[in-house]
Amino acid sequence: MSSRKSHKTSPALTPAVFHILLALVEEDRHGLGIADAIEHASDGSMRLGPGTLYRSLKEMTHEGLVVEVAPRGEDPRRKFYRITAPGRKRLEAEALRYDRLVRVARGRNVLPERAP
Amino acid sequence: MSSRKSHKTSPALTPAVFHILLALVEEDRHGLGIADAIEHASDGSMRLGPGTLYRSLKEMTHEGLVVEVAPRGEDPRRKFYRITAPGRKRLEAEALRYDRLVRVARGRNVLPERAP
DNA sequence: TTGACACATATCCATAATGGATATATCTAT
DNA sequence: ATAGATATATCCATTATGGATATGTGTCAA
Numbered sequence: 623m624s625s626r627k628s629h630k631t632s633p634a635l636t637p638a639v640f641h642i643l644l645a646l647v648e649e650d651r652h653g654l655g656i657a658d659a660i661e662h663a664s665d666g667s668m669r670l671g672p673g674t675l676y677r678s679l680k681e682m683t684h685e686g687l688v689v690e691v692a693p694r695g696e697d698p699r700r701k702f703y704r705i706t707a708p709g710r711k712r713l714e715a716e717a718l719r720y721d722r723l724v725r726v727a728r729g730r731n732v733l734p735e736r737a738p
Numbered sequence: 739m740s741s742r743k744s745h746k747t748s749p750a751l752t753p754a755v756f757h758i759l760l761a762l763v764e765e766d767r768h769g770l771g772i773a774d775a776i777e778h779a780s781d782g783s784m785r786l787g788p789g790t791l792y793r794s795l796k797e798m799t800h801e802g803l804v805v806e807v808a809p810r811g812e813d814p815r816r817k818f819y820r821i822t823a824p825g826r827k828r829l830e831a832e833a834l835r836y837d838r839l840v841r842v843a844r845g846r847n848v849l850p851e852r853a854p
Numbered sequence: 855t856t857g858a859c860a861c862a863t864a865t866c867c868a869t870a871a872t873g874g875a876t877a878t879a880t881c882t883a884t
Numbered sequence: 885a886t887a888g889a890t891a892t893a894t895c896c897a898t899t900a901t902g903g904a905t906a907t908g909t910g911t912c913a914a
Contacts, residue, residue, distance in 0.1 A: 634783055636871065637753075644839065647846045654891060663842050667750055667835055671873040676893055678871095699880055699891050710848070717843040719783055720836050723760065726779050727833040730763050732826070752900065770862060787902040792864055794900095815862050815909055 635716045638674050639682060643705055643713040650691055652700035653679065679703060687712060751832045754790050755798060759821055759829040766807055768816035769795060795819060803828060 635643070645651060645659035656679075657670050670678075682688045687709035691702050705713070727733050751759070761767060761775035769791055777785050786794075798804045803825035807818050821829070843849050 631783060638872075644843060644846070644848070647843075647848055652891080653893095663839070664835065665838065667747060669873095672891095672893080673874070673895085674872050680893090697881070697890080701892075713843070714848050717840060717848050719780065720843075721840045721849065722781065723779070724833060724837045724840055727760060727763075727829070727836075730760070732760070732763055732830050732833050733837065754901075768862080769864095785902095788862095788864080789866085789903070790901050792862095796864090813862080813910070817863075 632712055632715050634719065635712060636678075637668070638670055638678050639687070640713070640716050641668055641670070642675075642678055642682065643687065643709055644717075646688060646703055646705040647710065647713060650694075650702045650704045652702050655700075656703070682709070748828055748831050750835065751828060752794075753784070754786055754794050755803070756829070756832050757784055757786070758791075758794055758798065759803065759825055760833075762804060762819055762821040763826065763829060766810075766818045766820045768809075768818050771816075772819070798825070 641660045641664070642656055644663065645656045648659070651659060653675055657675055661669050679688065683690060683703075686706055688703045688705055691704045693700055693702055724733070728735065757776045757780070758772055760779060761772045764775070767775060772795075773786050773791055795804065799806060799819075802822055804819045804821055807820045809816055809818055840849070844851065
């Protein structure tokens with residue numbers, strides 16, 4: 623189905639970037655809020671150290687995957703981030719890759735069949 | 739916050755190790771055959787360099803995730819590997835993590851709903 | 855048979871990605 | 885005012901990966 627080379631396939635995201643985007647697609651969040659959301663969404667199996675967290679946010683901002691938005695009153699220390707349209711596209715592409723792998727795994731009986 | 743479950747959750751696999759196990763769950767393969775299978779299963783988005791490939795196979799053998807099996811006649815240069823029961827368990831755990839993430843993504847409308 | 859080239863494993867080195875300690879500042883509660 | 889939690893940020897060490905290189909063997913055609 624997918625063409626050989628017709629459309630530009632975006633390079634794979636690092637796990638850290640993927641999780642950050644997935645956390646931001648729900649709502650704008652600040653650094654530590656992102657870390658907490660990731661830990662929750664992954665049921666505790668994924669945790670970002672502060673190094674990876676803030677470094678990634680800085681790079682993602684430069685790459686235009688996220689933008690910093692005005693703080694929400696409360697705590698002025700917090701810097702909130704919002705996913706951009708390009709960020710959403712990259713996230714979708716990566717989620718599709720994951721989905722394909724899960725289907726392969728299921729097709730090889732690594733996982734049980736999906737509930738009806 | 740403490741973990742909900744008391745049973746230890748196996749540490750996450752690196753993408754390279756996950757893909758190698760996924761390639762071997764279908765059938766025994768040799769090094770380059772694994773690399774080809776990975777490229778195919780990921781629709782070209784995942785490719786392992788020789789460094790990562792042979793290094794991973796060596797480590798995975800030491801960790802008991804795979805075992806080397808007798809070559810299949812043909813080409814004596816090839817070293818075939820087979821996934822072990824522990825390897826399968828680790829693969830299943832990782833595939834479940836991926837599946838959970840895909841469901842989260844779908845729940846946040848990153849991916850379209852599954853076909854009925 | 856003998857080159858020429860592809861296949862296959864293996865190792866080395868450079869780069870990329872991550873984790874954790876540390877630093878600095880601010881908020882909250884007592 | 886003090887203590888402790890929250891929050892961002894940076895530094896350093898470790899891990900993971902990619903690509904070049906090395907070495908040996910198989911295959912094929914002249």
